[in-house]
Amino acid sequence: MNKVLLEEYKANIKVIRNRQDHDNIIYPVNTMLKGPEREEASVALCTKISSFRVAMRICIPIRLFVFEISLQREAKQKGRSFLTKEEVKEIGKSLRLNEESDIEKALQYLHNVTIILYYPGILSNIIFVDPEPILDVLSLLIASTYTDHTETYDLRILGLFNEDLLQLFGKKIFEHADFTSSHMITLLLHLHIIAKVENREEGDYFFPCALPSHGELKAPPTEIQPLLITWKIKKRDETTLAIPQGLFPLTIVHLLEKKDDIRFSPVNEEYYRCNNAMSLRVFEEYHIDIINRYTHLEIRVRGHCRGICPQIRELVSKAVEDSSKDLKLKEDNKFVFAFKCPPRNTCIVQEDKCSTLCTLCEDQCDVLQGDDDSYRCWFSDHQSSSPGAAETGMIRKRTHSMKGAEPSLEGPPTKRHKGQLDINCLVHILDLLKKHGYSGVSYNDLGLHLGLLPATLDVIEANNKGDVCTCLKECLKKWLQQADDVKSKGGPTYDTLIEALREIGENAVADGIDRDINSKE
Numbered sequence: 001m002n003k004v005l006l007e008e009y010k011a012n013i014k015v016i017r018n019r020q021d022h023d024n025i026i027y028p029v030n031t032m033l034k035g036p037e038r039e040e041a042s043v044a045l046c047t048k049i050s051s052f053r054v055a056m057r058i059c060i061p062i063r064l065f066v067f068e069i070s071l072q073r074e075a076k077q078k079g080r081s082f083l084t085k086e087e088v089k090e091i092g093k094s095l096r097l098n099e100e101s102d103i104e105k106a107l108q109y110l111h112n113v114t115i116i117l118y119y120p121g122i123l124s125n126i127i128f129v130d131p132e133p134i135l136d137v138l139s140l141l142i143a144s145t146y147t148d149h150t151e152t153y154d155l156r157i158l159g160l161f162n163e164d165l166l167q168l169f170g171k172k173i174f175e176h177a178d179f180t181s182s183h184m185i186t187l188l189l190h191l192h193i194i195a196k197v198e199n200r201e202e203g204d205y206f207f208p209c210a211l212p213s214h215g216e217l218k219a220p221p222t223e224i225q226p227l228l229i230t231w232k233i234k235k236r237d238e239t240t241l242a243i244p245q246g247l248f249p250l251t252i253v254h255l256l257e258k259k260d261d262i263r264f265s266p267v268n269e270e271y272y273r274c275n276n277a278m279s280l281r282v283f284e285e286y287h288i289d290i291i292n293r294y295t296h297l298e299i300r301v302r303g304h305c306r307g308i309c310p311q312i313r314e315l316v317s318k319a320v321e322d323s324s325k326d327l328k329l330k331e332d333n334k335f336v337f338a339f340k341c342p343p344r345n346t347c348i349v350q351e352d353k354c355s356t357l358c359t360l361c362e363d364q365c366d367v368l369q370g371d372d373d374s375y376r377c378w379f380s381d382h383q384s385s386s387p388g389a390a391e392t393g394m395i396r397k398r399t400h401s402m403k404g405a406e407p408s409l410e411g412p413p414t415k416r417h418k419g420q421l422d423i424n425c426l427v428h429i430l431d432l433l434k435k436h437g438y439s440g441v442s443y444n445d446l447g448l449h450l451g452l453l454p455a456t457l458d459v460i461e462a463n464n465k466g467d468v469c470t471c472l473k474e475c476l477k478k479w480l481q482q483a484d485d486v487k488s489k490g491g492p493t494y495d496t497l498i499e500a501l502r503e504i505g506e507n508a509v510a511d512g513i514d515r516d517i518n519s520k521e
Helices: 003-011 035-050 062-078 085-094 100-112 132-144 150-158 163-169 181-190 247-256 306-326 373-382 423-435 443-450 454-464 468-480 494-503 507-520
Strands: 082-084 126-128 227-235 238-242 262-264 277-282 286-292 297-301 336-340 346-349 356-358
Touching (some): 062 100, 085 100, 132 181, 227 306, 247 262, 247 277, 247 286, 247 306, 277 306, 286 306, 297 306, 423 468, 423 507, 443 494, 454 468, 494 507
Antiparallel strands (some): 082 126, 227 336, 262 277, 277 286, 286 297
């Protein structure tokens, strides 16, 4: 298939090699083909995939199988890839699915086994019987970045586009009034394939998959060793490392959705903006690089700001967790942290976050237990009792906007602050937390230590779709309203807030609030 691509891929920075240490690629595909040539290429690709003898067997009730076939036939007759809810209801009635709840269950079942696409929460009137046209639009968007067309310049260089460009490439699919380019934007945002950006003349949406792959990477920093995120795969007696396909762009989009904490880094040669390496500005002051190494994600922090590493770890971890849910990974299939240890093997960080286990080293490096702060800074919030911590300052939890005095290395002050807080104090509490550098990323842990139940926090997260600021505000509202087990923790007071902050490692924030309250009493 497309011998020209196969011969010339080496000169194209947009082609990702299957293995970085081998001179091969997965499979060359020309996504710009049209008509019979495109059909022929599709057949060849499917034949190639099927030759690997990987298959998925799905058990479907006979009635739902007939329902699915009927949906396919109706869509084909109408010359569309989707049907409206009313059209689906009529088909359901003909198959004695008379109750709307029965049709909903049938659609949800077919969606869950990936036969159709159905998102009633955002596009309640549309059922995608055949997702191929949607994929074709995305494919054409990506393929257009191989050209020098003026209208795709911002997409090619910055990964940014407007809805007009989507309309241009999806003319055929958007002919029907029930499915427009704005509907597709809504779908892509919901699936975290794109991220909405603000105040950018170049485009309203960011599509990381459209960017080129990076060239030669700069050497990793030594002041702060890169943190790795990976999954352990055990085969026989060996442990290999890998990350799920599609994790990197999802993680970048989830991070950019945290608009109060994450921004783009400048566009220049010093920073990455590629489909497998991205530089981001964190908390306004710091820059990080996230690099897709295909066996792991590599997180680099620029500069000497070791105190911010635990918060960056939490930010990226949350984005990876959300991406894992999007990819439908099993809950027990969780990622691990790791380092490249001095002999260049991989040290897996253990659950206690204070020790490591080298995968190949005969002598364990123990990079988290020595005096090398360049590793230990990533987990300083877990290492208050580790050797040498006092000398290296590792138990000082610095926050991104904390200026002036260093946080206390001692326990909570003896002075207690009397009086219950109520819902009228919400703005004041939010201002205090912001003033002393609390980002809100760990609002879930904070809520638990304040006495809120996991179910309450799950509802808050689901209702606000990862908006950290809103989630924190709702969490504090529940606390001030004395929901769940808040009373058992002492009720909503400054003391319980300060204590909860200390319990989750936010000592600097707790110290700052304590000083503020003391100065007013």
